Amino acid sequence: MVKQPNPARRSERSRQAILTAARELVSEVGYAKLSIEAIAARAGVGKQTIYRWWPSKGAVVLDAFLALSESGPEDSMTLPDTGDLEADLKVVMRATVAEFADPAFEGPIRALNTEIINDPALAAQYRARLAGPVEEAKRARLRSAQRAGQLAADADLDLALELLYAPLYQRWLFRSGPLTPAYADALVEVFLKAMRPDVDQLTDAQDSAKLEKSG
Amino acid sequence: MVKQPNPARRSERSRQAILTAARELVSEVGYAKLSIEAIAARAGVGKQTIYRWWPSKGAVVLDAFLALSESGPEDSMTLPDTGDLEADLKVVMRATVAEFADPAFEGPIRALNTEIINDPALAAQYRARLAGPVEEAKRARLRSAQRAGQLAADADLDLALELLYAPLYQRWLFRSGPLTPAYADALVEVFLKAMRPDVDQLTDAQDSAKLEKSG
Amino acid sequence: MVKQPNPARRSERSRQAILTAARELVSEVGYAKLSIEAIAARAGVGKQTIYRWWPSKGAVVLDAFLALSESGPEDSMTLPDTGDLEADLKVVMRATVAEFADPAFEGPIRALNTEIINDPALAAQYRARLAGPVEEAKRARLRSAQRAGQLAADADLDLALELLYAPLYQRWLFRSGPLTPAYADALVEVFLKAMRPDVDQLTDAQDSAKLEKSG
Amino acid sequence: MVKQPNPARRSERSRQAILTAARELVSEVGYAKLSIEAIAARAGVGKQTIYRWWPSKGAVVLDAFLALSESGPEDSMTLPDTGDLEADLKVVMRATVAEFADPAFEGPIRALNTEIINDPALAAQYRARLAGPVEEAKRARLRSAQRAGQLAADADLDLALELLYAPLYQRWLFRSGPLTPAYADALVEVFLKAMRPDVDQLTDAQDSAKLEKSG
DNA sequence: AGCTAATCGAGACGGTACGTCTAGTCTTGCG
DNA sequence: CGCAAGACTAGACGTACCGTCTCGATTAGCT
Numbered sequence: 001m002v003k004q005p006n007p008a009r010r011s012e013r014s015r016q017a018i019l020t021a022a023r024e025l026v027s028e029v030g031y032a033k034l035s036i037e038a039i040a041a042r043a044g045v046g047k048q049t050i051y052r053w054w055p056s057k058g059a060v061v062l063d064a065f066l067a068l069s070e071s072g073p074e075d076s077m078t079l080p081d082t083g084d085l086e087a088d089l090k091v092v093m094r095a096t097v098a099e100f101a102d103p104a105f106e107g108p109i110r111a112l113n114t115e116i117i118n119d120p121a122l123a124a125q126y127r128a129r130l131a132g133p134v135e136e137a138k139r140a141r142l143r144s145a146q147r148a149g150q151l152a153a154d155a156d157l158d159l160a161l162e163l164l165y166a167p168l169y170q171r172w173l174f175r176s177g178p179l180t181p182a183y184a185d186a187l188v189e190v191f192l193k194a195m196r197p198d199v200d201q202l203t204d205a206q207d208s209a210k211l212e213k214s215g
Numbered sequence: 216m217v218k219q220p221n222p223a224r225r226s227e228r229s230r231q232a233i234l235t236a237a238r239e240l241v242s243e244v245g246y247a248k249l250s251i252e253a254i255a256a257r258a259g260v261g262k263q264t265i266y267r268w269w270p271s272k273g274a275v276v277l278d279a280f281l282a283l284s285e286s287g288p289e290d291s292m293t294l295p296d297t298g299d300l301e302a303d304l305k306v307v308m309r310a311t312v313a314e315f316a317d318p319a320f321e322g323p324i325r326a327l328n329t330e331i332i333n334d335p336a337l338a339a340q341y342r343a344r345l346a347g348p349v350e351e352a353k354r355a356r357l358r359s360a361q362r363a364g365q366l367a368a369d370a371d372l373d374l375a376l377e378l379l380y381a382p383l384y385q386r387w388l389f390r391s392g393p394l395t396p397a398y399a400d401a402l403v404e405v406f407l408k409a410m411r412p413d414v415d416q417l418t419d420a421q422d423s424a425k426l427e428k429s430g
Numbered sequence: 431m432v433k434q435p436n437p438a439r440r441s442e443r444s445r446q447a448i449l450t451a452a453r454e455l456v457s458e459v460g461y462a463k464l465s466i467e468a469i470a471a472r473a474g475v476g477k478q479t480i481y482r483w484w485p486s487k488g489a490v491v492l493d494a495f496l497a498l499s500e501s502g503p504e505d506s507m508t509l510p511d512t513g514d515l516e517a518d519l520k521v522v523m524r525a526t527v528a529e530f531a532d533p534a535f536e537g538p539i540r541a542l543n544t545e546i547i548n549d550p551a552l553a554a555q556y557r558a559r560l561a562g563p564v565e566e567a568k569r570a571r572l573r574s575a576q577r578a579g580q581l582a583a584d585a586d587l588d589l590a591l592e593l594l595y596a597p598l599y600q601r602w603l604f605r606s607g608p609l610t611p612a613y614a615d616a617l618v619e620v621f622l623k624a625m626r627p628d629v630d631q632l633t634d635a636q637d638s639a640k641l642e643k644s645g
Numbered sequence: 646m647v648k649q650p651n652p653a654r655r656s657e658r659s660r661q662a663i664l665t666a667a668r669e670l671v672s673e674v675g676y677a678k679l680s681i682e683a684i685a686a687r688a689g690v691g692k693q694t695i696y697r698w699w700p701s702k703g704a705v706v707l708d709a710f711l712a713l714s715e716s717g718p719e720d721s722m723t724l725p726d727t728g729d730l731e732a733d734l735k736v737v738m739r740a741t742v743a744e745f746a747d748p749a750f751e752g753p754i755r756a757l758n759t760e761i762i763n764d765p766a767l768a769a770q771y772r773a774r775l776a777g778p779v780e781e782a783k784r785a786r787l788r789s790a791q792r793a794g795q796l797a798a799d800a801d802l803d804l805a806l807e808l809l810y811a812p813l814y815q816r817w818l819f820r821s822g823p824l825t826p827a828y829a830d831a832l833v834e835v836f837l838k839a840m841r842p843d844v845d846q847l848t849d850a851q852d853s854a855k856l857e858k859s860g
Numbered sequence: 861a862g863c864t865a866a867t868c869g870a871g872a873c874g875g876t877a878c879g880t881c882t883a884g885t886c887t888t889g890c891g
Numbered sequence: 892c893g894c895a896a897g898a899c900t901a902g903a904c905g906t907a908c909c910g911t912c913t914c915g916a917t918t919a920g921c922t
Contacts, residue, residue, distance in 0.1 A: 005892095005893080006892085006893085009892070009893055009894095010893085011893070011894070014893095014894075014895090031333075032333060035881085035882060035883085036882080036883070036884085037881085037882060037883085038882095040895090040896095044895075045894085045895070045896095046893095046894065046895045046896060046897080047883090047884080047885095047895095047896090047897085048884090048885080048886085048893095048894085048895090048896095049893080049894065049895080051883095051884065051885085052893085052894095110332055110333065111333070113332065114329050114332055114333060116389060117325055117328065117329055117388055117389065118246075118247060118325060118326070118329060120390060123389060123390060127391075156401065158392060159382065159398075159401060159402070159405065162381075162382035162385060162386065162392075163378065163382055163405060163409075166377075166381035166382040166384070166385040167374065167377035167378055167381040169381070169385060170377060170381040170384060170385060171377065173332055174331060174332065174338060175335060175338060176342070177373060177377075183374075186371065186374060187374070190374065190378060190409045190410070191409070193408065193409045194378075194405045194406070194408045194409030195405070220871080220872075221870085221871070221872080223914090224870090224871070224872055224873095224913080224914070225872080226872070226873065229872090229873075229874090250902090250903055250904085251903080251904080251905085252902085252903055252904080253903090255874090255875095259874075260873085260874070260875095261872095261873065261874045261875055261876095262874095262875090262904095262905080262906095263872090263873085263874090263875090263905090263906085263907090264872075264873065264874075266905065266906085267872080267873095435897085435898075436896090436897075436898085438888090439887075439888070439896090439897070439898055439899095440898080441887095441898070441899065444898090444899075444900095461763075462763065465876080465877055465878085466877080466878080466879085467876085467877060467878080468877095470900095474900080475899085475900070476898095476899065476900045476901060476902085477878095477879080477880095477900095477901090477902090478879095478880085478881090478898090478899085478900090478901095479898075479899065479900080481879070481880085482898080482899095540762060540763060541763070543762065544759050544762055544763060546819065547755055547758060547759055547762075547818055547819065548676075548677060548755060548756070548759060550820060553819060553820060557821070586831065588822060589812065589828075589831060589832070589835065592811075592812035592815060592816065592822075593808065593812055593835060593839075596807075596811035596812040596814070596815040597804065597807035597808055597811040599811070599815060600807060600811040600814060600815060601807065603762055604761065604762065604768060605765060605768060606772075607803060607807075613804075616801065616804060617804070620804065620808060620839045620840070621839070623838065623839045624808075624835045624836070624838045624839030625835070650866080650867075651866070651867085653919085653920085654865095654866055654867055654868095654918080654919060654920085655867080656867070656868065656918090659867090659868075659869090680907080680908060680909085681908075681909075681910085682907080682908055682909085683908095685869090685870095689869075690868080690869070690870095691867095691868065691869045691870055691871080692869095692870090692871085692909095692910080692911095693867090693868085693869090693870095693910095693911085693912085694867080694868065694869080696910065696911085697867080697868095
């Protein structure tokens with residue numbers, strides 16, 4: 001049986017120093033050239049202290065970025081919901097495009113994705129603590145749209161999210177094309193065309209929604 | 216100026232041995248634990264012979280798999296074109312799903328993707344020699360569908376391909392959901408809904424196409 | 431500034447293993463074919479542990495043989511002093527000849543000399559820890575002989591030692607002639623002839639020495 | 646049976662280029678860091694051309710320096726013989742001391758000695774072509790002194806030469822003391838004391854020599 | 861003068877070892 | 892006992908040379 005360290009005695013000072021050092025070093029030398037040794041040296045920490053609390057380099061880096069996003073006031077997040085799905089989605093997608101263009105964002109996130117692809121355990125962590133909440137917020141907005149009759153009521157929301165985001169994400173990840181606001185808009189438009197309710201599936205909810213608009 | 220080796224004197228025997236060893240070792244130990252040293256040892260080759268002809272581990276592995284697919288009689292490829300776009304696409308997408316489920320395929324391709332994400336030069340090689348021809352075949356099939364009036368004539372084919380494949384690819388790469396034939400079918404259906412021609416956009420080309428059929 | 435390792439934390443187990451392995455390998459494959467890598471492997475030690483504590487292959491081998499000779503109870507040594515200088519020197523020189531004839535001695539010492547010729551720093555180490563004490567013992571015996579009036583009182587002892595040993599050493603090092611007991615004797619005889627006191631240089635010390643004997 | 650190259654077809658141009666390159670490189674980087682590859686590159690010659698004609702790095706360097714000394718008009722040499730042995734020897738020994746002090750002489754000769762110590766075959770070459778003639782000249786001068794009654798008639802000339810030169814050579818090789826003209830003189834004096842004829846061995850030749858002086 | 865076989869420059873090859881780097885473990889005091 | 896520090900085993904890195912082995916392209920010396 002493996003000896004388990006006692007988390008109660010963990011040094012918060014060391015933990016912070018390690019996460020900060022990891023963040024800095026990822027920006028400076030890139031993820032591939034990042035070494036545990038360098039993190040320990042920069043943090044003024046023994047290597048064992050890192051190995052004691054994290055299973056892998058990827059886990060440290062993941063934690064380093066989680067610490068950033070979790071430091072915000074609330075952990076939950078919501079997407080804009082003005083009632084105009086197309087406008088709302090375009091705002092969100094254009095924001096995503098802008099975020100991907102930020103060079104400070106580039107390196108670390110690309111690195112994290114690399115690790116996640118090859119390490120299912122890390123991927124689970126990532127989904128649970130970073131991607132999950134975001135995905136749920138997106139799903140919530142789509143559900144709202146379904147209630148408003150702007151989206152097929154029987155649409156598979158997982159598939160819908162993939163349809164909307166995967167093209168964008170793939171273009172960024174593999175640099176397979178330009179990421180522009182126009183592209184974001186085009187994606188939203190084609191997504192809405194794919195997901196709009198069929199004419200013969202109009203429900204009362206949709207009827208009343210239509211009446212509200214025309215009225 | 217760096218000294219360039221003379222390709223005319225290159226040993227074909229060594230090249231084959233290296234590519235074969237790389238393929239075997241990627242399957243056996245995985246890409247992350249693959250070392251140039253091990254490839255050289257397995258291939259019965261000096262390390263310098265690898266460093267002389269390839270710039271990186273990723274390049275060797277890429278070549279190893281390119282060698283496989285390029286060994287076919289012709290390099291060009293075509294997708295089925297029965298005239299029924301939906302059926303044709305479902306066949307292709309189901310085949311892709313099946314291919315992704317093959318465990319022998321899993322490791323190496325996942326590894327290659329990892330490298331491609333972080334190495335733009337490698338990515339260019341990959342696109343030019345492996346992904347490019349496949350993409351072109353897909354584009355050709357969609358163009359055929361446009362001529363047949365089954366797809367919007369003004370559709371952006373790059374965006375269309377992303378819409379069709381990115382969801383599938385992302386699901387596989389990040390293991391974010393099950394890859395089933397049903398999923399393949401669903402993707403095709405939603406894709407066709409997004410990409411079908413608008414009723415008020417019928418063109419002469421499409422009219423004549425219809426006439427040919429009915430005639 | 432270069433990082434200096436802390437000798438207090440040095441592993442005695444590893445040090446011994448390295449010196450032993452070095453000794454064995456020098457005997458087995460010779461100094462020229464001796465590699466740091468082989469020493470590390472034989473000693474069950476990481477290469478870095480050798481590079482951390484020794485600056486060169488020669489330094490390791492020197493230490494390996496120093497460790498042998500320094501393992502004796504005391505580091506000081508004395509030469510026989512029966513009062514008969516000629517007899518005493520012949521004993522010592524014949525012993526030296528015999529030692530040089532030992533094949534186990536041959537390789538390593540020849541190798542060490544090779545390194546010492548080209549590496550002044552190593553030479554200093556060698557003289558301080560191995561050759562020095564021996565030289566001092568020889569000098570002490572000659573001084574005793576001077577007090578006994580058997581050697582010129584004003585003789586340069588450094589020159590004297592060179593006269594006695596350099597011919598023997600050169601013959602061995604360059605294999606320029608046979609090393610026999612007779613050669614040893616001849617060397618002693620010619621040395622004594624060169625170094626004996628002149629008749630007109632008798633001093634009080636020598637007179638009193640003579641008186642002691644006759645008294 | 647090994648294929649022997651035909652010396653008649655040997656390229657003199659290449660031979661000279663190799664020897665020159667070897668000489669230059671020994672001076673520039675030292676013998677230890679001298680590589681066959683570097684010689685070949687500097688000489689503008691294929692490596693095989695070196696391996697074809699020389700068995701080892703040491704052999705090339707030896708040849709490089711032999712070529713220098715053998716380029717003189719005559720291969721034989723004689724030492725000064727004024728009839729005054731002490732004066733003649735002091736001239737020769739002081740010249741030797743001066744030669745050893747020349748830094749251009751230092752590196753290559755030290756290197757050659759290193760190789761000769763470890764390679765008996767090379768040592769034989771060296772003795773036959775470089776050291777031999779010099780030794781013979783020295784022996785000739787000593788024989789002349791024996792005829793003049795200045796040296797014991799039954800003296801072992803090999804031993805005598807060692808007595809005279811080995812101390813000097815050793816001091817230089819191992820840097821074990823200062824090499825000064827005074828040291829040269831002292832060596833000659835002690836050598837003459839050791840080698841002078843015994844009083845009861847006076848011959849007619851010596852008698853007549855004495856008469857000449859006193860007369 | 862032309863033929864032909866050996867030598868030539870060039871450099872790729874299978875290897876060995878280098879000296880450096882990092883991984884992950886183990887050890888030694890300090891607090 | 893957790894910690895900083897850092898030495899330890901292990902082994903891959905990318906480089907430098909080794910000595911052998913093709914390649915064409917000169918060169919001889921012989922016919």
